Amino acid sequence: MFFLRFLSAILAGLFAIGLQGCAHQSQSPSLSGPLSLEKQGSFFVGGRNVKSDTLATLPQYASSGTIAIDQMYVRYQVPTDANKRPITLIHGCCLTGKTWETTPDGRMGWDEYFLRAGHPVYVIDQAWRGRSAGNVSVINSTQLGKTPATQLPPVFSASQESAWAIFRFGPEYPKLFPGMRFPLDALPEFWKQMVPDWAQTFPPVLNPTVPALSELAIKLDGTVLMSHSQSGIYPFQVAALNTKGIAAIVSIEPGTCPSATGDLTPYLKMPILVLWGDYVDQSSRWSPRLKGCREFEAAVKRASGKVENIVLNDVGMPGASHMLMQDLHSHQIADWLLAWIARNQ
Amino acid sequence: MFFLRFLSAILAGLFAIGLQGCAHQSQSPSLSGPLSLEKQGSFFVGGRNVKSDTLATLPQYASSGTIAIDQMYVRYQVPTDANKRPITLIHGCCLTGKTWETTPDGRMGWDEYFLRAGHPVYVIDQAWRGRSAGNVSVINSTQLGKTPATQLPPVFSASQESAWAIFRFGPEYPKLFPGMRFPLDALPEFWKQMVPDWAQTFPPVLNPTVPALSELAIKLDGTVLMSHSQSGIYPFQVAALNTKGIAAIVSIEPGTCPSATGDLTPYLKMPILVLWGDYVDQSSRWSPRLKGCREFEAAVKRASGKVENIVLNDVGMPGASHMLMQDLHSHQIADWLLAWIARNQ
Numbered sequence: 005m006f007f008l009r010f011l012s013a014i015l016a017g018l019f020a021i022g023l024q025g026c027a028h029q030s031q032s033p034s035l036s037g038p039l040s041l042e043k044q045g046s047f048f049v050g051g052r053n054v055k056s057d058t059l060a061t062l063p064q065y066a067s068s069g070t071i072a073i074d075q076m077y078v079r080y081q082v083p084t085d086a087n088k089r090p091i092t093l094i095h096g097c098c099l100t101g102k103t104w105e106t107t108p109d110g111r112m113g114w115d116e117y118f119l120r121a122g123h124p125v126y127v128i129d130q131a132w133r134g135r136s137a138g139n140v141s142v143i144n145s146t147q148l149g150k151t152p153a154t155q156l157p158p159v160f161s162a163s164q165e166s167a168w169a170i171f172r173f174g175p176e177y178p179k180l181f182p183g184m185r186f187p188l189d190a191l192p193e194f195w196k197q198m199v200p201d202w203a204q205t206f207p208p209v210l211n212p213t214v215p216a217l218s219e220l221a222i223k224l225d226g227t228v229l230m231s232h233s234q235s236g237i238y239p240f241q242v243a244a245l246n247t248k249g250i251a252a253i254v255s256i257e258p259g260t261c262p263s264a265t266g267d268l269t270p271y272l273k274m275p276i277l278v279l280w281g282d283y284v285d286q287s288s289r290w291s292p293r294l295k296g297c298r299e300f301e302a303a304v305k306r307a308s309g310k311v312e313n314i315v316l317n318d319v320g321m322p323g324a325s326h327m328l329m330q331d332l333h334s335h336q337i338a339d340w341l342l343a344w345i346a347r348n349q
Numbered sequence: 350m351f352f353l354r355f356l357s358a359i360l361a362g363l364f365a366i367g368l369q370g371c372a373h374q375s376q377s378p379s380l381s382g383p384l385s386l387e388k389q390g391s392f393f394v395g396g397r398n399v400k401s402d403t404l405a406t407l408p409q410y411a412s413s414g415t416i417a418i419d420q421m422y423v424r425y426q427v428p429t430d431a432n433k434r435p436i437t438l439i440h441g442c443c444l445t446g447k448t449w450e451t452t453p454d455g456r457m458g459w460d461e462y463f464l465r466a467g468h469p470v471y472v473i474d475q476a477w478r479g480r481s482a483g484n485v486s487v488i489n490s491t492q493l494g495k496t497p498a499t500q501l502p503p504v505f506s507a508s509q510e511s512a513w514a515i516f517r518f519g520p521e522y523p524k525l526f527p528g529m530r531f532p533l534d535a536l537p538e539f540w541k542q543m544v545p546d547w548a549q550t551f552p553p554v555l556n557p558t559v560p561a562l563s564e565l566a567i568k569l570d571g572t573v574l575m576s577h578s579q580s581g582i583y584p585f586q587v588a589a590l591n592t593k594g595i596a597a598i599v600s601i602e603p604g605t606c607p608s609a610t611g612d613l614t615p616y617l618k619m620p621i622l623v624l625w626g627d628y629v630d631q632s633s634r635w636s637p638r639l640k641g642c643r644e645f646e647a648a649v650k651r652a653s654g655k656v657e658n659i660v661l662n663d664v665g666m667p668g669a670s671h672m673l674m675q676d677l678h679s680h681q682i683a684d685w686l687l688a689w690i691a692r693n694q
Contacts, residue, residue: 039388040384040385041383045450048541069511070509075541079450134480137506143488144501157488159489162416163404166411195416199481
């Protein structure tokens with residue numbers, strides 16, 4: 005009997021240590037049961053009016069007048085027990101806010117997962133994409149012979165074949181990386197998330213999404229800006245505009261980090277996480293980006309800033325693709341992120 | 350004492366009659382307090398893969414490959430106490446699903462209002478708009494000189510000045526109809542809802558949103574299809590494809606009703622409401638449309654179908670613009686609609 009009690013005590017102790025060792029699991033929100041919202045809704049931030057004479061080419065519609073462009077659509081939800089920082093979710097190239105919603109294979113998206121963990125959640129559509137309008141009247145102008153075809157804006161639709169390697173499902177289409185955990189059975193649903201991308205129309209001018217994000221952050225009076233891929237640089241650009249309202253930066257596999265030799269002052273004022281999935285070193289596209297972000301990390305640390313690059317393999321979560329918020333272990337990754345945010349507030 | 354009891358009985362009786370007379374008010378959901386959801390999420394319906402050699406013109410991206418187009422984005426919410434038919438909300442020209450969300454002046458949109466009344470709610474973005482991708486690679490093809498500029502697809506951006514009369518804020522920009530109840534102080538926020546519209550690219554082919562709506566209705570096994578303006582005809586086109594899954598049709602100010610002299614069989618199988626705001630008789634654009642819908646109503650009634658055109662003025666709600674789901678009395682109109690749906694299930 006004593007032996008049994010002794011064994012039981014040891015097992016209980018081991019169990020408690022095990023729980024501590026997996027601290028991030030204590031952040032897991034409940035996935036089932038009703039979701040209780042204090043409020044939800046949508047609105048626009050930013051935007052400006054422009055005039056055009058080629059808004060339409062069809063006889064039943066007026067061709068001249070004013071339209072609003074450059075605004076950023078925002079959908080938000082606040083849980084009834086909100087006791088944590090708002091998280092602002094910023095999608096990447098050729099995608100929309102859908103990125104963060106229900107995964108292609110029908111599991112809960114990070115938008116609701118973070119909500120159930122007590123965070124208000126703000127999901128945006130970048131300017132000129134999704135529900136955020138752009139000015140494409142130059143197409144009509146070209147059709148009418150008023151503008152040379154060479155001046156048409158480039159629009160980028162990512163092919164499924166080329167996106168395959170960019171999203172690191174494998175080294176090239178249709179090969180797979182061993183152990184890669186994107187839900188491949190749901191690929192047809194995933195490809196439907198992709199939309200034409202006018203982002204290349206903006207550089208070298210700042211994408212209007214960036215000042216809109218700054219306005220949103222100031223309005224929220226402290227939000228975690230969580231960006232992905234093409235938008236990875238946005239939170240840094242927001243900080244360079246104004247650090248006000250930025251509680252933390254989480255940049256997931258950014259297309260680029262700020263230069264290690266530039267002005268680092270804005271990045272010393274908030275905790276920064278740059279997060280990476282698997283197979284980066286096997287990708288000629290991604291490995292230089294991680295290298296650049298490590299140089300940025302070193303420079304910011306020398307200036308006493310708080311920044312870290314984390315590769316998910318190094319914290320026990322291998323197999324992550326570039327679309328890691330939709331991978332089969334997306335909730336496990338979200339738990340880790342929730343713990344990071346909790347530690348850094 | 351007897352007199353007091355007598356008076357009390359009479360007052361109680363009058364009160365009861367008053368409640369009956371305002372039957373629609375009993376449908377009003379609570380606007381405050383937590384919102385409890387059983388589930389929410391988003392997915393796509395429909396869509397197909399196409400190939401193109403002009404997906405990109407920039408050297409860093411592949412120009413050839415496959416993209417998915419024609420799919421319809423759907424966001425849904427189901428309340429914990431859902432005891433009523435799902436309502437599918439279908440936006441009109443130059444707009445997206447945002448139409449049904451928070452009003453420009455920040456009041457609750459019909460998406461949540463119907464939800465709080467016990468209906469699951471499905472909000473779509475039409476194919477080629479918002480979060481539903483289209484194929485615009487012909488723009489690159491033209492830029493590269495492979496396609497003549499005259500073959501560029503027409504794209505329609507509605508100017509604020511021309512939309513003014515179409516939305517019946519007044520007879521012409523910037524005049525106002527007397528008593529018109531759109532929240533004019535919030536016009537800048539409203540104009541930001543408008544997006545470029547490729548819908549004219551499809552006719553005379555059926556817009557891919559229509560078969561996608563049919564697929565959704567069948568999946569939901571009985572939904573109220575609620576359309577608006579340019580999409581006003583869609584529920585009828587869905588019924589013509591297949592009446593399965595359509596519990597009722599609510600067409601709000603449709604661009605057109607089905608022809609009174611066509612095959613009416615599909616429209617005899619469900620209750621149909623065509624709803625109109627104010628000032629229709631003062632609009633050369635809208636008055637013929639109401640006339641056409643009245644002819645459709647008469648023809649369907651002769652065939653023993655159940656259809657009605659209702660002008661909101663005739664049920665005590667004057668001042669409605671074309672954007673009546675956002676008018677200052679939008680919740681009162683929603684109450685009336687909820688009562689109509691309850692009566693017709």
